[in-house]
Amino acid sequence: MKKLISLFFASLLLAPLAMADVVVIGHPGGPDSISLNEVRDIYLNRSQQLPGGQRAAPYELPEGNATRQSFHQKVTGRNDAQLKAFWSQQVFTGRGQPPQELGADAAVRAAVASTPGGIGYISAGAVDDSVKVLLRP
Secondary structure: HHHHHHHHHHHHHHHHHHHOEEEEEOOOOOOOOOOOOHHHHHOOOOEEOOOOEEOOOOEEEOOOOOOHHHHHHOOOOOOOHHHHHHHHHHHHOOOOOOOOEEEOOHHHHHHHOOOOOOOEEHHHHHHHOOEEEEEEE
């Protein structure tokens, strides 16, 4: 019983560490900031524009990625299964396509840096001068 209680409290202490520190990044020529609601709208196909009216080009990390899970928990409130169902419906009804999925932080950063209107999310430790940090959800 003591081991179970110790394990429970240890998991409570380590839970915040398991949550990836995520940042929303944008193209260097784009807006300087974006609201949480604006990011949510872009990633849930409610809007295709960045602040200022530029067309958004969103990028996504692959399913199962810890940064992706953290981003969607904080921003859209959906898990991978819910997102898959949502985008299946969007595609089937002709309402839209999911954000382009790239394999790693470096690929998202490179795509955002080279695409006007590019927006994505990566772990905070992967940020460099090629992109702007727009939001820390």
